[in-house]
Amino acid sequence: MRRSRLLISLAVALSAIVLSTAVWAQESSKKTRVVYSWPSYAGPLLPHMYSPSQMYAQRMVYDPLVEYEEDGSYSPALATSWDISPDGKVYTFRLREGVEFSDGTPFDAEAVVMNFDAIKANEKRHKWMDLVTQIDGWESVDEHTFRLTLKNAYYPALAELSLIRPFRFLSPSAFPDDGDTSKSIKAPIGTGPWMLVESKKGEYDLFKANPHSWRGKQDVDEIMVKVISDPTARALAFETGEIDLIYGASTGQIDMETFNRYRSMDGIVTGLSGPLEGRNIAMNSGRFPTDDPSVRQAILHGVDRKAIVKHVFLGMEYPAETLFAKNRPYCDLNLKPYVYDPKLSAKILDKAGWEKNDDSPFRKKDGAPLTLDFCFIGTNALQKASAEAIQGDLRKIGIDVRLVAEEADSYYKRQKSGEFGMIFSSTWGAPYDPQSYCSSMRIPSHADYQAQSGLKMKEKLDRSISEVLITVDEKERADLYRYILTTLHEEAIYMPLSFSTAIKVYRECNLSDIPFRPTPYDIPFERISLPKNGI
Amino acid sequence: MIRYISKRVAQLIPLLVIVSIVVFLVLRLGQGDPAMTYLRLSGIPPTDQALATAREELGLNSSLPVQYIRWATKAIHLDFGKSYVTGNPVFPEIIYYMPNTLKLAAFSLALTLAVSLPLGMWAALNRDRLPDHSTRFLAFTGVSMPGFWLAYLLIWLFSIKLKWLPSMGLGGPAHMIMPAISMSLMSICINIRLIRGSVLENLHARWGLYGRLRGLPEKIVIGKHVLVNSLIPIVTAVGMHIGELFGGAVVAETIFSWPGVGRYAVSAIYNRDYPVMQCFILMMTVIFVVMNLAIDILYAWLDPRIRLEGGQS
Numbered sequence: 021m022r023r024s025r026l027l028i029s030l031a032v033a034l035s036a037i038v039l040s041t042a043v044w045a046q047e048s049s050k051k052t053r054v055v056y057s058w059p060s061y062a063g064p065l066l067p068h069m070y071s072p073s074q075m076y077a078q079r080m081v082y083d084p085l086v087e088y089e090e091d092g093s094y095s096p097a098l099a100t101s102w103d104i105s106p107d108g109k110v111y112t113f114r115l116r117e118g119v120e121f122s123d124g125t126p127f128d129a130e131a132v133v134m135n136f137d138a139i140k141a142n143e144k145r146h147k148w149m150d151l152v153t154q155i156d157g158w159e160s161v162d163e164h165t166f167r168l169t170l171k172n173a174y175y176p177a178l179a180e181l182s183l184i185r186p187f188r189f190l191s192p193s194a195f196p197d198d199g200d201t202s203k204s205i206k207a208p209i210g211t212g213p214w215m216l217v218e219s220k221k222g223e224y225d226l227f228k229a230n231p232h233s234w235r236g237k238q239d240v241d242e243i244m245v246k247v248i249s250d251p252t253a254r255a256l257a258f259e260t261g262e263i264d265l266i267y268g269a270s271t272g273q274i275d276m277e278t279f280n281r282y283r284s285m286d287g288i289v290t291g292l293s294g295p296l297e298g299r300n301i302a303m304n305s306g307r308f309p310t311d312d313p314s315v316r317q318a319i320l321h322g323v324d325r326k327a328i329v330k331h332v333f334l335g336m337e338y339p340a341e342t343l344f345a346k347n348r349p350y351c352d353l354n355l356k357p358y359v360y361d362p363k364l365s366a367k368i369l370d371k372a373g374w375e376k377n378d379d380s381p382f383r384k385k386d387g388a389p390l391t392l393d394f395c396f397i398g399t400n401a402l403q404k405a406s407a408e409a410i411q412g413d414l415r416k417i418g419i420d421v422r423l424v425a426e427e428a429d430s431y432y433k434r435q436k437s438g439e440f441g442m443i444f445s446s447t448w449g450a451p452y453d454p455q456s457y458c459s460s461m462r463i464p465s466h467a468d469y470q471a472q473s474g475l476k477m478k479e480k481l482d483r484s485i486s487e488v489l490i491t492v493d494e495k496e497r498a499d500l501y502r503y504i505l506t507t508l509h510e511e512a513i514y515m516p517l518s519f520s521t522a523i524k525v526y527r528e529c530n531l532s533d534i535p536f537r538p539t540p541y542d543i544p545f546e547r548i549s550l551p552k553n554g555i
Numbered sequence: 556m557i558r559y560i561s562k563r564v565a566q567l568i569p570l571l572v573i574v575s576i577v578v579f580l581v582l583r584l585g586q587g588d589p590a591m592t593y594l595r596l597s598g599i600p601p602t603d604q605a606l607a608t609a610r611e612e613l614g615l616n617s618s619l620p621v622q623y624i625r626w627a628t629k630a631i632h633l634d635f636g637k638s639y640v641t642g643n644p645v646f647p648e649i650i651y652y653m654p655n656t657l658k659l660a661a662f663s664l665a666l667t668l669a670v671s672l673p674l675g676m677w678a679a680l681n682r683d684r685l686p687d688h689s690t691r692f693l694a695f696t697g698v699s700m701p702g703f704w705l706a707y708l709l710i711w712l713f714s715i716k717l718k719w720l721p722s723m724g725l726g727g728p729a730h731m732i733m734p735a736i737s738m739s740l741m742s743i744c745i746n747i748r749l750i751r752g753s754v755l756e757n758l759h760a761r762w763g764l765y766g767r768l769r770g771l772p773e774k775i776v777i778g779k780h781v782l783v784n785s786l787i788p789i790v791t792a793v794g795m796h797i798g799e800l801f802g803g804a805v806v807a808e809t810i811f812s813w814p815g816v817g818r819y820a821v822s823a824i825y826n827r828d829y830p831v832m833q834c835f836i837l838m839m840t841v842i843f844v845v846m847n848l849a850i851d852i853l854y855a856w857l858d859p860r861i862r863l864e865g866g867q868s
Contacts, residue, residue, distance in 0.1 A: 222814030429587035
């Protein structure tokens with residue numbers, strides 16, 4: 021009797037818990053709040069620093085002077101207009117009037133100067149971007165005019181000013197007493213469309229619409245960002261209604277199979293952005309056997325890259341024929357693509373003296389086998405599957421590809437040291453492509469530098485890159501890019517694979533739309549539109 | 556008893572030193588380069604100069620024994636360095652997440668005992684009848700079910716289909732039910748069989764027989780003599796379950812987005828955040844060892860023969 025009483029009590033207790041959670045589920049459906057998720061919490065939100073402050077959150081809170089648009093143009097943000105001196109060295113920005121930080125502090129030229137002071141004081145940390153080293157002076161001309169002087173006519177200045185970090189603006193009232201924003205700030209107060217109002221490490225970050233925002237009223241009052249590190253857990257949270265929106269890099273937020281499943285489900289809206297970063301495979305011109313241009317060209321013709329995009333990337337990325345997408349500035353050059361043609365590959369190799377004997381499936385030249393190492397991160401499923409497909413294709417034309425699966429550090433070490441035949445690489449997307457990515461090709465710490473190291477024109481290429489960044493002549497700039505990109509294409513240094521994309525997933529009863537921006541970290545929550553009948 | 560405890564505590568010190576050396580060496584002698592990891596996670600291009608500066612900053616230029624002594628000296632003072640990802644001191648971060656893991660582990664342990672004790676006894680008292688067969692079936696299926704798979708099945712059923720329970724995050728008791736079940740099912744199943752065996756053994760033991768001969772009611776014989784004596788092997792099993800629970804928490808916390816140490820450790824492993832990994836492994840070892848010690852002491856307290864043997868040896 022006593023045992024059955026115990027069982028009954030247990031059953032009653034369990035029912036109570038279940039009922040309480042049903043109430044919880046109903047409560048969580050109240051809206052004007054959109055729930056999103058991210059793998060880690062927003063971080064301390066230092067406006068001029070990097071990890072652990074998350075880019076999506078920095079972008080919500082802090083504004084730039086100008087914003088980069090998908091077509092490569094710039095739209096006004098905190099600067100309504102700007103002039104560039106004829107020699108390309110002086111940028112004069114007219115600042116938007118009547119703008120206030122989220123705590124009501126006025127935004128003016130002095131605030132801009134204060135932020136530039138803090139960024140330049142920490143120059144060492146920002147050296148990866150050329151603009152920081154090109155800055156010669158900065159001043160407030162009047163309350164609403166700011167002037168920036170450069171050492172050279174560095175044309176990507178606007179692109180780098182539009183980045184999510186470090187050229188964004190913190191309220192003077194939130195500066196630390198010593199002015200060093202690289203260590204700490206008093207509070208994350210910006211002019212951006214959102215204010216961070218609550219943060220629970222490991223759990224969530226809550227943003228509220230900034231009532232002072234110069235962008236005006238928006239549909240959504242609050243954005244709750246829950247911390248979900250696992251893509252499967254994120255998909256489940258979406259299915260249970262615990263998050264409303266999945267948005268970001270196509271390979272990061274949820275897995276590709278899940279996205280494709282959502283594509284065919286009623287009531288769920290899915291979207292794919294335009295091309296973002298270029299995925300490619302760098303071939304080492306400084307190392308045997310890829311030091312032979314014929315081998316590199318044969319590889320490019322010997323791999324069915326469209327099939328890889330279709331079957332490995334499940335059609336969620338765009339097949340690439342060139343290093344940069346044609347929608348990037350100066351990159352629409354009508355370069356002749358390397359089409360999949362294994363017979364042509366074989367012909368190129370035969371002509372170059374790589375002979376195939378009956379006793380081995382692989383070719384040889386002067387007794388040396390046509391064998392190369394293809395390095396990738398072992399835990400990266402996409403890299404692994406692509407590498408296996410490439411190995412299979414190249415075997416058919418007599419090239420022996422040894423797959424080298426390693427952990428991330430060893431892989432990056434190889435990129436730096438050049439100990440690879442082929443290695444995965446990727447461009448940086450907008451607004452870095454092509455200028456910043458080309459700029460990095462000159463630094464020995466990247467796979468690109470090593471891959472190009474065997475080219476007889478490497479020095480000229482580097483010089484051209486240095487020139488293209490500071491020339492003021494538009495035609496000369498276009499010509500230089502034509503030379504750089506055509507040379508890299510013709511020398512078959514890169515095997516372009518695909519252009520990555522960003523995805524969005526939401527239920528049509530919850531959201532009407534959220535547009536894509538040119539980078540996956542630039543999430544325009546303030547542009548979310550809600551269904552007319554409310555949610 | 557005090558002598559026994561002091562002796563057992565003293566034995567822990569060499570064990571922890573060996574574990575700390577192994578942890579340190581395994582991570583340092585692996586394929587990765589901490590300086591490269593540090594730069595990658597900080598978003599700094601790995602130029603030769605940057606690598607040299609990072610090695611200097613992280614103290615990687617010294618010999619391995621020197622590096623170990625430096626690290627161990629700081630670790631004794633609970634300074635495990637800073638996370639490469641967050642830049643924050645590691646130990647306070649782990650302490651920040653620890654209560655959530657402890658809460659989940661305690662709930663899971665309570666669930667393990669609350670379910671396995673009555674079911675194990677029920678099976679034993681109904682030997683070779685339906686209750687015994689059904690609990691045996693449950694135990695067999697339960698131990699064969701991987702925790703992560705069970706977690707996904709629970710979410711599918713209770714969150715997606717029935718919409719009864721939240722699938723993620725921290726909140727009220729409802730948030731703990733599914734993670735706790737997925738963490739404790741294996742322990743529950745093992746315990747059921749263990750308790751069943753132990754109860755059966757004690758049912759026919761001499762003290763049971765003596766009690767019955769004295770004319771004690773069956774309830775008293777089972778509740779007082781059989782149950783208390785059956786609990787002794789369970790105490791040891793509970794010690795092991797606690798270790799299993801912390802291991803299970805790593806998976807469950809990731810799947811259920813539970814902000815605990817397990818999820819923090821998984822993200823550190825993913826990023827190769829060495830300082831966090833070292834601290835986590837060492838802390839888990841300490842917890843495991845201390846729990847085992849506590850169980851041994853409890854065991855000795857419950858059964859005086861053990862402490863006498865322990866004291867003599």
